[in-house]
Each structure stands twice: as C-alpha cells, then as structure tokens.
Amino acid sequence: MRLSTLTSKESTLVFRALLTAFAFPGRVSQLPRELVARMPALCLPMLALTDIETTMCAPDQPELQAEIATITGARTVASREAQFVMHDAMPTDETTLNLHRGTTYQPELGCRLVVAWNVPTVPAVPPLPDSTQLRLSGPGVVSGTTLTVNSASAAFLAARSVANSRPPMGIDCWLVSATGEVIGLPRTTHIAAMSFAGSVPGKN
Amino acid sequence: MGYVSARGGLDAIRAAEKLVRTKRLVSDSNWLEEEQILDKLRLLVDRVMGEAGLWEPQLASKAIRQSEGDATEAVHLLRAYRSTLPRLTYSEATDVDDAQVMRRIVPAFQRVPGNQLLGRSVDYTARFLERTADADAREEAEKLRGAERGIVEEKSPPAEEISPRRLIDLLRDMDMLIDRRRTDDPEPFDITRTPARPPAPRSALLSSMSRADTGALVNQWYRNILGPDGYLHEVTLGEVRHATLPLNVRHPVSGDVVTVSHIRVSEVEAIEDLEGIDEDRTRFDVGYGLCFGHNERKAIAMANLDIACHRDAGKTQLEQSLLLTTDALDSAGFLEHLKLPHYVTFRSMIERKLAVRKMRSNEASAHDGA
Amino acid sequence: MALSDLIDHRESTELLDEFAKREIRRATLAAVAIPGYQVPFGSREMPVARGWGSGGLQITLAVVHDDDTVKVIDQGDDDGVNAVNLRRLVTSSTGADESSIASEATLTQSRHRIPEDGLDETSILVLQVPVPEPLRGVERDMRELARMHGEADYSRMWLSLYEDKVRNGVITQTTGYPCLVNGRYVVATTPIPRWDIPRLHDAPFLTLFGAGREKRIYAIPPYTMVEPLTFEDVPFEVENSDGACCALCGKSESFLVSLPNSTTWLCSDTDWCARQRPAT
Structure with missing residues (x-):
C-alpha cells in the first residue's frame, strides 16, 4: 500500500488547506509537505475527509480507490452517485456533467471533485501557445484573480460551468498538483475568458 | 466570586x-x-x-x-x-419476538395465549406513603431478606409465557389489521448522524421518540391524543411488555452472529380504531413504542403518538413537534441559556425603543406644526 | 474476552471523535461553497449545554490544531464566565494557544459580537448561533421554511419588515438583523448588534456559523456580498449612542453598552478598550 491513515493532526492540516482553498478560490494553498513526500498529493483530500459514512469513486485509479476505501471505510459507488470523486487527469465532459449536483432543497449533496492539476498557475511570459487566461469572480475571490490554463483544462472548466449553471446546485472542485498545491473552485466561482492570448497577463 | x-x-x-x-x-x-x-x-x-x-x-x-x-x-x-466514543460496529437487527418477558399485559382482551403476566408493577398497589421511621423500615427490610433466603427457586414458566405470541399476530389471523408491513428493507434513519426534519421516515420518528424526554412525550400525548387539549383517538393497548432483548453482532472473524449482551426494554403496541372519514372502518391499525429500561408511560405515549402521526399524514405540525421539541437536552439547554449574559441584545432593544419614541414625537410635532 | 477489552481505555482529552470532526468539516466545506445556506450536520452533544455554544464549539474543535491561537469572547468580553469556560475546553482538548488580541488569534469564537479590529485574511471567525432560522418569526412549519429558502421566496420576510416600519415608524429589528448573502440566501446573523453587520460585507475573513441545537452550519466566505434587508428609502441604522464615550478609554468609535443608569457607557469589546488606554 502506498497510502496510510492520516493522524488526527494531519487530517486537520489537510482540511485547513482545503478550507482556505474554498474560502479564497483561485489562490494557491499548500498541502503539508511531509505528507506530499510520503504519498500522492491527489489522494490527500479523500484520506482527510471521507469515512464510513461517505461515498467515493476514483474511476481512473482502481488500486488507489481500493486503498482509500480500505483506509477510510468510504463506500465505493459509481461516479454519478459519489460524494467524492477523484481524477488524475481532466475528466471528460460526460463525466463532469453526470456528477451529482445536489438538489434545490439539498444543494449540499453536490459532488466534491478532486482533479490532478499539471498546468503552472502563474502565467508564463510570453504566454505558452496552448494557454488561455481566465478571470475569476465570486465570493472569496480577490479582484483581479486569474487562472492560466491549457486547452484540456479550459474544456473541463467549461463543462464545470454548465454543471454549475443552476445555483445553488453544482459541484465543488479542488485542483491538486503533484507537489501538493491546491486551488479551490467552489460552485460559486465564475470563470470567464479574458482578452486574447498574447496580452500582458493580469496579476494573480 | x-x-x-x-x-x-x-x-x-x-x-x-x-x-x-x-x-x-x-x-x-x-x-x-x-x-x-x-x-x-x-x-x-x-x-x-x-x-x-x-x-x-x-x-x-x-x-x-x-x-x-x-x-x-x-x-x-x-x-x-x-x-467521545468511536463507533465500533453496527449490531444485527434484533427480532422483538426473541424477547423474554418479565411482565406482559394485553388490555384489549381478557384472556390471551401466553397469559396476562402482571409482573413487577405498582399499577394495582395502593398509593399509601409509607411513613415508617427510617430505622424501623431498615429493620423490616433485614427481616424480609432473612425470610427470602429460605425460599426455593420456582421452576421457570413455560416458553409460551416467556416469549408469547404478540397480539397483532392474532389480529392478523383474524384479518382485523391493516397490513403496513414493508417488503423492502430501507436503512434506518440515524438521528445521531443526520438531523431529522419533517417529512421524515418513520424510523426517524420512532428513534426520536425512543430517546425523548419522558415528560415531554407524556405531555404530547395528553395534548394531542386524549386530554383536555387534543382530539380523541380511540386507542386500546395491545401488548404492554417489560422484556429483555439480546444484542447481536456479527463476529469479525467467523462471520457468525454472536449475542454480546442483553438490554431491557419497554414495548407497547397501540391498536387504533380508525374512525376517520377516509379510513378503512373495517380494520384496526397499530402504533409502536419501544424504549430502554422499564418506562411504561413513555412507551405507551410513543405507541399512541406513532399511530397518531401516521394518521395525521402531515396535515398538522404534529410530526414537527415530535421530531423537534421532545429532546431533553435541546429544550432544557435552550431554556437555561437565558441565564447567559444578553446585555448586547438588551442594549440594542433599548435603543430601538428610544428610536420609536423619537420617531413618534417627531411625527407629533410635525403634525402640530402643520 | 469482553467487549470492553476492545476499547482503548487511555484517558483522552478529545471532546469529539474523529468521525464527528470529519462530518463537521464536510458540512463546513459545503457551507463555504453555498454561502448562507444552512447545512444540516450530525451535531454531537458537548460538555456545554445546547444553547450555550455547542455548535460554535464543534466547529472550533473540528477546525483547530495545536499550532493555532484561539480567542473566545461573549458579548465582546474575553473574561466573561461563558467565554472562559469555552476557551479552556478548546485549549485543553486541542493544545491550541490562547490570546485576547484578535489580530494574534488564528480563530476567534464569539457569542454576539464581532471584534472591533484585528480580523484579516488569516482569521476565521466562528459565531455561536442560538436560532439559525431567520424566517421563524413569520413561519413555524419547517416544510414551508425549506420551500421558502429553496425557492428564494422571502416575500413574507419583506412584508413583516414593511409592517414593522409602518406600525412603528422605524424598523425595530434589534440584533441578528436578517441579511441577504451573495444575493441568494437570507441568514440569521446571530444576535450580533446592527453595529457589526456592515463588517460582514466584503470582509477579508471567513465567518462560520454554528447552531448546535438546531444542527445547522452556515458560512459567509470572505469578500462576499452581505446586504441587510431594508427598503430603498429606509437606510439601515446601527445602534445610536448619542455621542456617548466609554468611561474607561474615552473613545466613542466602538460598540458601547451602558449600565442601568444609562449615563455610564463602556466598550463591549474589552480587549479593544484595553488597547486604547495607555499602558500603566
């Protein structure tokens, strides 16, 4: 097994990074480095948050899915029913659009999605050819916050917008890099394309 | 201090x-x-x-x-x-027909299979306050203890009396009972994990009442079922039991079902006459009550309120009352929180009263000036 | 072997088991993602009674670790008995440090006040909530309340405010003024004074609301729109003190409370007050 049970303090530290990520969408938080050194950072949100009373799914990574289920006791179900879903690459539009969005009366049932994030968040100068800059807005977003994404990520974010098009229903996401950087995108965060690539990047 | x-x-x-x-x-x-x-x-x-x-x-x-x-x-x-205690495991569902009764009465019939077993109950004792001096009462108790030592253990009652067939089974044989038994097996609602609000499954209602404050449930019964306040339900009690039940879990290694302990419960089935306009007048329905220990008034209230809630079907706020106002700690805690300092709110209240007075006096003088 | 042998009998100082903390954390994350929505959670019984801060305490215990510094106040006072009781429960069971200075605290748990200063992006404010339902005054049936929030139908609330204004000349809501959060949900702001309401709007800090008895958690994320419900021609009014000053520090810029004589006023935020006075 690559993964191990998180201690009480480790769970708390991971939770705090995820909470800050949701409170300040678009801003990079850091998962505890000692933990990231020992196990895949992508697994840390589920290891910290799930237990016998939750459902989860990691359809691309059946071995990790089984390990997480054993460690936390979380029940493995289909992606469209799961409260927590993990992907090690951008999910397909179909996957994203089928995730549970909650209901008008129970929006809290919306899925928490953890996605591996491989694109540098700080825009390169000059911008990389396959990159787009997006502007974030909504609760917690400091004015001027932007996100630089490649086309695969841009497609995912577009599908995410559709999933979140009938508030308060929606899905909430964490983008986690291999080195444990986290960006939170709760359903309230609006993402819009900025001016064409090639312009001077806005500040993050 | x-x-x-x-x-x-x-x-x-x-x-x-x-x-x-x-x-x-x-x-x-x-x-x-x-x-x-x-x-x-x-x-x-x-x-x-x-x-x-x-x-x-x-x-x-x-x-x-x-x-x-x-x-x-x-x-x-x-x-x-x-x-502070972690949850180790879930028990197996216990069949209440596995109960061993210490007391069992059935008011709906004079005679029943398994007999009426009065048992340890003060129901028919005369309520005379014993005013014997403390020392004398103690002496009498010691004498009784000496007398008890000589008595040989009676042979245990027949199985039919310890685990009698319950009345509603007999009513079903007579085709006198509406059948509301489910064919599915939904997960019971866990009120310690999810707060229940109406409309809630029956398991949420039953477990809330099972854990409710005794006085609160008795009061709810007196107000809603049979009392000066509420409207009449024609309820006759079926089973009234004080019994022990086994607590079974699945062994983690062998997978066998093992009895790890026993609990004592009070269990009541309340038979409802159904005289409502759109109800089946040819049969009875039943309400169920179960709580820890020997607490008959709570179990009786619970059984009555269970069937009343089913019949109410959301027309009134009865379900909300039962789910949300009968917990001992919620009600007493909130009541007593009034003792905490409230001077920020009080100061804000005084300010608003002065604001209203000022507004009225401004309006009055504007009126006078006109 | 008895069942009791399976349980670790070491004395734990923890007030909540690990599952309880995870449940509270999941509810808190949902609350931040849906600003103003009352998220149900499996509220546990605490060593303090329902109505005495059991919800705020549960949030604090789920959020805090031993590197945090915690401030706890009641009516703005760090030294009130209830605040003292809660603070010692938190520090003894989590190992966190304590401070009365809001800018030093990473988490402030409060009953009925927001500290006058010191809260920034690194702060988490936890407010204790006696009644999380802002519409209870106009509706008792919980099924109807769920519909009103679900469909954002707050017409009865607006009507009651209008009737209040017409009958009394002013809106007489005292503390816990109802506010619209992120343009969607109306919330009960707990009995914080109207004085504190403007500081919820577009704040740099995260505010979490814990209602232990009613088993709900809600949140106002940082930099979020918070609008007190009022009418275009009826400006929102904070408490007026007619220019009174604190008898201890001489300032009038903080929320003041009076003695029964109503001529002696004191800062409700005792730490803010102490920092205004020159050290002796």
Missing part, C-alpha cells in the same frame, strides 16, 4: 466548580454507592439511559450521583460522554 455581569472569569468558574464538587462529595451522610443507585433507584436509572440513548446502567448510576439526582443533567453527562 459572583455573576457580576459575568465578569470574574477563570477564578469564578474554578471557585464555583470547587463549591459544587465539595458539597456533592463531602457530607455527614454515608457515601452513596453506585450499587445502591442501580438497585434502589432502578427506574430513574432506566429513564436516564432511555433519554440518553445509551445502555450502560453502571455509567447511568454514576451520572445520577454526579448530577445529584437531576435526571436531565445526568442525561447530558451520558450523551457528552457518548460523543
């Missing part, structure tokens, strides 16, 4: 704690043993376990002693302790 608009801080709290603890533990009377509470105040122990939702008589007696006899305070101690 003193309240003094709640200043005084840590010293005040420590002084108050010390005072409470000292007065509780140090006195001229003898030490109150847990065994004495378990043995001599068994009904209080049962009531507290039932309202705490935690079966452990030894802990309940500790709580009663620590709370100096305040039942709700004892319930709080037990529930707060429960919050």
